[in-house]
Amino acid sequence: MNQTSTLRVRVRNIKDETSTIKRFTLESMDYSKLPPYSGGSHITTFLSLPSGTLERQYSLFNTTLEPGLFEIAVRLAEDSTGGSRFWHQNVQAGDALTVSFPKNYFPLSFQAKHHVFYAAGIGITPFLSMMAELAEKEHSFELHYAANSKEQCAFYEHLRTVYPDRCRFYFSNSEGTKRLSPKLLLDHRIGTHVYFCGPERMIEDFTNAAKSYGYPSFNIHWERFAPPVNREHKPFSVNLQRSGRQFEVPANTSLLDVLRKYGINVPYSCRVGGCGTCEVKVAEGEVFHYDSFLTEEQRCSKGIMLSCVSRGKGKLVLDL
Amino acid sequence: MIRKELSFSKGKRKFLFCADSTEEKSLHDFVHQAMEEGIQFDFHIVGEEPDSFLDMWFNQQKMGSYLYISGGWDFVNRVKKIALAAGFSHEEMQMKVTGPFKKKLICCTCHAGNPIEDEAYITCRNCGAELEASTHYSPRLEAYLGYVSI
Amino acid sequence: MNSMADLRAFPYPFGDSDVYRYSNNAIPLDPPNPIELTDSYFDEISLKRELLTKHPERCYHSAPHTLDAQWEVVDLIIDNLVTHYPDRFELEKKDDEWVFSNVQTNENITFTFGDSTSLKIEPLDFIGRHVQEDLLLMMQRDGNLFLDAGQLCFPANWSLYFDAGMSFKEIHSPIPGFKDQSLDDRILQFLMRIEAGSPWWRKNWSLLAGNRLDTSLETFADWGQARKRVTKENAGELVHLRVEVQKLFRLPKSNGILFTIHSHMLPLEKFVQHPPWLEKFYSILDELPDFIAGYKGISLYRKQVLEYLEEEMRKR
Ligand code: HEM
Ligand code: FES
Ligand SMILES: [Zn+2]
Numbered sequence: 001m002n003q004t005s006t007l008r009v010r011v012r013n014i015k016d017e018t019s020t021i022k023r024f025t026l027e028s029m030d031y032s033k034l035p036p037y038s039g040g041s042h043i044t045t046f047l048s049l050p051s052g053t054l055e056r057q058y059s060l061f062n063t064t065l066e067p068g069l070f071e072i073a074v075r076l077a078e079d080s081t082g083g084s085r086f087w088h089q090n091v092q093a094g095d096a097l098t099v100s101f102p103k104n105y106f107p108l109s110f111q112a113k114h115h116v117f118y119a120a121g122i123g124i125t126p127f128l129s130m131m132a133e134l135a136e137k138e139h140s141f142e143l144h145y146a147a148n149s150k151e152q153c154a155f156y157e158h159l160r161t162v163y164p165d166r167c168r169f170y171f172s173n174s175e176g177t178k179r180l181s182p183k184l185l186l187d188h189r190i191g192t193h194v195y196f197c198g199p200e201r202m203i204e205d206f207t208n209a210a211k212s213y214g215y216p217s218f219n220i221h222w223e224r225f226a227p228p229v230n231r232e233h234k235p236f237s238v239n240l241q242r243s244g245r246q247f248e249v250p251a252n253t254s255l256l257d258v259l260r261k262y263g264i265n266v267p268y269s270c271r272v273g274g275c276g277t278c279e280v281k282v283a284e285g286e287v288f289h290y291d292s293f294l295t296e297e298q299r300c301s302k303g304i305m306l307s308c309v310s311r312g313k314g315k316l317v318l319d320l
Numbered sequence: 321m322i323r324k325e326l327s328f329s330k331g332k333r334k335f336l337f338c339a340d341s342t343e344e345k346s347l348h349d350f351v352h353q354a355m356e357e358g359i360q361f362d363f364h365i366v367g368e369e370p371d372s373f374l375d376m377w378f379n380q381q382k383m384g385s386y387l388y389i390s391g392g393w394d395f396v397n398r399v400k401k402i403a404l405a406a407g408f409s410h411e412e413m414q415m416k417v418t419g420p421f422k423k424k425l426i427c428c429t430c431h432a433g434n435p436i437e438d439e440a441y442i443t444c445r446n447c448g449a450e451l452e453a454s455t456h457y458s459p460r461l462e463a464y465l466g467y468v469s470i
Numbered sequence: 471m472n473s474m475a476d477l478r479a480f481p482y483p484f485g486d487s488d489v490y491r492y493s494n495n496a497i498p499l500d501p502p503n504p505i506e507l508t509d510s511y512f513d514e515i516s517l518k519r520e521l522l523t524k525h526p527e528r529c530y531h532s533a534p535h536t537l538d539a540q541w542e543v544v545d546l547i548i549d550n551l552v553t554h555y556p557d558r559f560e561l562e563k564k565d566d567e568w569v570f571s572n573v574q575t576n577e578n579i580t581f582t583f584g585d586s587t588s589l590k591i592e593p594l595d596f597i598g599r600h601v602q603e604d605l606l607l608m609m610q611r612d613g614n615l616f617l618d619a620g621q622l623c624f625p626a627n628w629s630l631y632f633d634a635g636m637s638f639k640e641i642h643s644p645i646p647g648f649k650d651q652s653l654d655d656r657i658l659q660f661l662m663r664i665e666a667g668s669p670w671w672r673k674n675w676s677l678l679a680g681n682r683l684d685t686s687l688e689t690f691a692d693w694g695q696a697r698k699r700v701t702k703e704n705a706g707e708l709v710h711l712r713v714e715v716q717k718l719f720r721l722p723k724s725n726g727i728l729f730t731i732h733s734h735m736l737p738l739e740k741f742v743q744h745p746p747w748l749e750k751f752y753s754i755l756d757e758l759p760d761f762i763a764g765y766k767g768i769s770l771y772r773k774q775v776l777e778y779l780e781e782e783m784r785k786r
Contacts, residue, residue, distance in 0.1 A: 005502075005667045035666060036542075036723035101667030102722050110535075110611035113407035186333075190381040191407015214332040214384030216411035218612070270497045274663070274670070276656045277494050293663055428687045431527065431631055449691065456644050460635030467687075470694040 006046065007034065009070065011095045017073060017154040021122060022088060023063075026070040029096065033068025037102035039133035040126050040223070043070065044100040047086050056083040059223075060102055061128035063158055070099070073154060075122040106195070106223040108133065113191030115141040118206055120180065120198030121148075124155060126223050127197065131163060146170040146180035146198075182209030196222040231290060236312040240264075240320045241283050249311070255280075256307040264320060266307055273309035280307045281319035287312055322396065322415045326388060328353055329414070333384035335361040336377075338399055340391030343418055347390055366395070371402055378406035387413040393422045424463035425453055433463055442466070477744055479508065480736050483675035483713045488753040490762070492647060494657050496672040496718070503550045504669070504717050504730045505601050507558070512574065514602045514683065518623040521684055522599065528688050530595050531634040532607075532619035539607055539724035540593035540619060541584050546719060546728065547597050559600075572600050595621055603730040608638065608661070610725045615661055617641060618726075624733045626676055626712065627767065629687040646761040666722035674714045676766045677775065681710050683733055700771035705778035706739030709771070711751075738775070742782045752779040 013025040028034050037060055047054040058072035074087040091097075106126050108115065115134060117127040124145055134141045143163065147153035149171050159167045170180040182205055185194065194215070196206045203222045210220050233251045238258070240246070249258045256278050259266050268278040273291030282305050289299050291306040298304060305312075328350055329335075335354050337347045344365045354361045364377070378387075387408055389399045396415050403413060424433045425442060432446030442451050444466070451466030458465070484490070508514075522529045532540070548570055551559040560571040566583040579596070582588040589596050598605045598621035607619040615638045622630040633641050638661060639654050648654050664670060678685065679696035700708055712735050719728040742748040755768075756776055763769050 007667075037666075038723060038725040041722070101665060103665045104725050107610065107725055110609075111409065186382070186384075188383045189407065190378065190383060190385055190412070191409075192383050210383075212331065214334075214386065216409065218409060218411045219383065267493055269493070269495045269672075270670075272498060274498065274660070274668075275494045275496050276660050292665075293660060295659070426632060428629060428632070429689075429691060431688075454644070456632075457640070458632055458634075458636060459640070461632065465629070465632050468691050470691065470697065 039130035040106035059125035123198035285316035
């Protein structure tokens with residue numbers, strides 16, 4: 001995310017959706033239209049705090065009838081150390097902010113015959129734009145949405161009005177209503193794609209259930225935001241496993257530059273963590289990944305890093 | 321994907337077995353296994369039934385269903401198309417073709433489709449160009465590309 | 471134009487290395503302009519229009535679900551044309567009623583943005599006739615990228631008709647070595663991660679015996695013959711270095727990717743005027759593995775070109 005160009009926006013409006021969820025309507029600083037986006041997109045917001053810039057990701061939607069606006073919903077997290085508290089307590093209508101262009105890591109399936117969304121709590125947000133897109137294209141979909149109560153159910157009125165026949169609500173604290181259960185997955189027709197968004201546990205339960213019912217992974221989608229990154233540029237050292245050489249990487253120099261300086265011919269192209277060309281194999285040590293190329297799985301596997309932007313913690317051993 | 325040998329797919333809720341009248345036997349082992357494991361299944365030997373019958377059958381299925389198709393080239397491709405249109409994906413089916421495959425080679429010069437079997441070179445039936453068969457395959461045209469040499 | 475100006479405008483395709491291998495050589499594009507106008511603008515768009523009229527089946531293809539993305543391309547390209555070349559293109563907008571003017575061709579086109587019935591041809595086909603670039607639209611569907619629409623007049627020996635509808639990896643399957651070290655997977659991953667607002671570009675190079683831009687696979691039997699005529703004596707004039715400047719833009723609404731290709735050509739006799747280029751190119755061509763030379767169609771006359779380059783180096 002180093003090279004991303006950004007957009008300047010102004011907060012037009014703030015509305016309480018529930019006691020803990022606020023909706024922010026953002027408009028372009030120069031009153032032009034903000035870029036359009038596909039269903040399931042999100043933006044990264046850059047909040048300037050005294051302690052530094054906080055990057056947070058929020059799903060994008062637009063419940064107003066006016067095109068060219070961004071909306072996000074922010075839930076005040078109890079243990080929030082920054083992002084959601086700042087949004088709730090510091091951001092005012094009229095404030096100027098920096099946000100990224102829309103990006104989509106949670107796109108709709110193209111070949112689905114039917115789309116089913118399972119949301120819990122604030123997990124509803126990516127589905128707002130997805131449903132809007134499907135409704136416009138007249139594709140078939142349904143929503144199953146769980147919240148503590150009607151009062152705690154963000155966008156309840158909006159959803160009931162706009163998609164009256166396609167939404168089922170599940171309130172955990174009221175008597176008599178059904179709980180949201182993975183058993184619902186048993187009843188979807190062939191060609192259905194399912195989408196889950198909510199707490200980690202819910203995503204896991206539904207994903208496991210879908211797989212056990214015989215859903216191909218291809219038909220199962222979920223959204224989990226990447227944990228926030230705080231960029232640290234501290235010096236670290238690298239050992240090269242095969243040649244036994246050892247180098248120091250100063251705070252203001254990239255690993256790629258250090259390796260090349262010592263004649264190790266790591267190929268590269270973009271130098272901003274976007275093309276994947278400068279990958280090196282990591283044998284040991286902890287890596288701070290600052291690229292925008294590797295997938296979550298590739299990062300977790302711990303075997304690789306992009307040497308133009310990513311850094312080691314303390315001491316790294318490379319398979320070179 | 322079209323396979324040489326079918327394999328039993330684990331973890332499914334229901335099987336659809338679909339064969340033409342000459343190939344029903346090739347599925348018997350799987351039917352047997354489905355019965356042993358207590359998995360629900362439908363078995364259809366398709367003869368004169370129109371497409372609309374298959375279409376209805378496939379459209380009634382729920383997620384977790386898995387389709388086996390076995391038969392001659394034309395039969396397998398016909399059933400596959402109806403199944404895909406109903407919502408089955410390639411992840412939810414296996415196919416086995418008995419008898420000859422009907423491959424097609426597209427002439428790079430005039431775009432005509434030429435039937436081929438295993439030849440490395442053919443002459444385009446439309447423009448007469450000498451074509452070399454390749455492995456470059458177009459799912460849209462369901463055909464391989466034939467290159468000319470100079 | 472004199473040859474020094476030709477040289478300066480030419481997108482030199484090699485890096486600092488003396489060897490060439492396939493890799494992801496993409497870098498961020500700044501300024502983020504998908505289009506470049508050169509001195510041959512008028513000739514090239516005239517040629518494009520002629521080819522599109524005579525050979526629509528090989529120069530244009532689109533799947534019906536690409537129409538929205540095609541309009542995004544129109545928006546992106548027109549916006550850049552009027553921003554970067556304000557004396558050559560004009561746009562008047564009243565809500566969705568647009569009047570686009572190409573000053574050079576003296577055309578004014580009126581249409582309703584987003585309404586495909588307001589244009590005589592499809593949006594991608596329409597805007598492609600005003601730029602030198604070939605325009606390909608890769609749609610992201612079910613976790614993969616597919617070539618679902620394109621206007622292609624100047625292909626380097628491939629067929630849009632045949633490749634239409636294919637995935638990125640299927641398209642690149644004829645290239646030897648492209649799967650080594652999962653290069654194809656990595657490039658696909660790179661493409662999938664391209665974000666709106668942050669476009670990329672790269673260069674690809676090849677040699678061509680002859681000077682045609684329209685080297686379609688469909689007409690290979692024609693233009694390919696020139697490969698047999700290359701000699702050490704005529705290589706400077708006959709053989710051209712062909713460089714494709716390729717740019718990649720994420721379209722935020724449709725989530726598709728626009729891939730623009732601007733093909734530039736320079737005869738070797740001009741290219742060698744710049745001694746560092748001459749030497750570097752000699753090393754690269756000399757070392758080039760057979761599988762790459764074969765794929766690029768150079769094998770038949772590599773020896774002759776090397777001899778020509780050697781002689782040029784001796785002269786300097
Ligand atoms: C996303 C849009 C792209 C499209 C539609 C596209 C299309 C093509 C086509 C049609 C060919 C010719 C294949 C043949 O001979 O049949 C080709 C060649 C090739 N492409 Fe791509 N490509 C794309 C992006 C890329 C990217 C991002 C790279 C990055 C590294 C790349 C690398 C190559 C290479 C190395 C060749 C061989 C060229 C040569 O040796 O002259 N392509 N591409
Ligand atoms: S050089 Fe492009 S990711 Fe490092
Ligand atoms: Zn032919």
